[in-house]
Amino acid sequence: DAGVTQSPTHLIKTRGQHVTLRCSPISGHKSVSWYQQVLGQGPQFIFQYYEKEERGRGNFPDRFSARQFPNYSSELNVNALLLGDSALYLCASSSRSGTARTNEKLFFGSGTQLSVL
Amino acid sequence: DQQVKQNSPSLSVQEGRISILNCDYTNSMFDYFLWYKKYPAEGPTFLISISSIKDKNEDGRFTVFLNKSAKHLSLHIVPSQPGDSAVYFCAARPTNNDMRFGAGTRLTVKP
Numbered sequence A: 001d002a003g004v005t006q007s008p009t010h011l012i013k014t015r016g017q018h019v020t021l022r023c024s025p026i027s028g029h030k031s032v033s034w035y036q037q038v039l040g041q042g043p044q045f046i047f048q049y050y051e052k053e054e055r056g057r058g059n060f061p062d063r064f065s066a067r068q069f070p071n072y073s074s075e076l077n078v079n080a081l082l083l084g085d086s087a088l089y090l091c092a093s094s095s096r097s098g099t100a101r102t103n104e105k106l107f108f109g110s111g112t113q114l115s116v117l
Numbered sequence B: 001d002q003q004v005k006q007n008s009p010s011l012s013v014q015e016g017r018i019s020i021l022n023c024d025y026t027n028s029m030f031d032y033f034l035w036y037k038k039y040p041a042e043g044p045t046f047l048i049s050i051s052s053i054k055d056k057n058e059d060g061r062f063t064v065f066l067n068k069s070a071k072h073l074s075l076h077i078v079p080s081q082p083g084d085s086a087v088y089f090c091a092a093r094p095t096n097n098d099m100r101f102g103a104g105t106r107l108t109v110k111p
Helices: none
Strands: A005-007 A010-013 A019-024 A031-037 A044-050 A053-057 A064-068 A074-078 A087-094 A112-116 B010-014 B019-025 B032-038 B045-051 B056-059 B062-067 B072-077 B086-092 B105-110
Touching: A005 A087, A010 A019, A019 A087, A019 A112, A031 A074, A044 A064, A044 A074, A074 A087, B010 B019, B019 B032, B019 B086, B019 B105, B032 B062, B045 B056, B045 B062, B045 B072, B072 B086
Parallel strands: A010 A112, B010 B105
Antiparallel strands: A005 A019, A019 A074, A031 A044, A031 A087, A044 A053, A064 A074, A087 A112, B019 B072, B032 B045, B032 B086, B056 B062, B062 B072, B086 B105
16 A cells, blocks of 8 residues: 655755645545654644645744645645745645544655755 | 653664663643654654553553653663664644654664
8 A cells, every 4th residue: 555655755946936745645544734844853743634624733934835635635835935944844644534632643755855045 | 842852862772772762741731642763765654652541552672651740751662673773753742633743863773
């Protein structure tokens, strides 16, 4: 079975540009989360989507947006890129089946390494 | 706002010995804790978890201990193997929708 897939694997952009990162969850998973991992730090939560609706948002500026499609894949968009946006962007899916609190674990993709020059 | 802290950026142990990785948290609302392992060029992979209603969970060579009064958890790997060399992240769940990760501890197991 395919795991969480992300594209592209690497990306180089310049300041002020816009970027779109893509994620396909594990088949059957309806919940997708996005995390940013800066070198030397742990992943930081950006967004969580379940059934195409935003269910959670981390402490990131409005330049960051996301959406989830009917097939449960997801896109993360970042506008007006800054040098500080350079990071590994991780997508994770889970088998969460509703809005109730459950002890599900996240399955991560390999990430998209974004470099902003 | 670093609610999950891993104060040791690196740890080196000999093959066959015990590895102990530590994690502290500040938010008493956390009720579910996980450990993830990350190899270079790969995403984090789930290792083991523990609910706040327990104080120990074991899975093969891996055991996680939770001390709620001290807001501390630890991961024990016995015996350590060279293939265990990776970055280990502690994570905790404050809400239903996100997880908070520590900065990670790089474990090196020497043959």
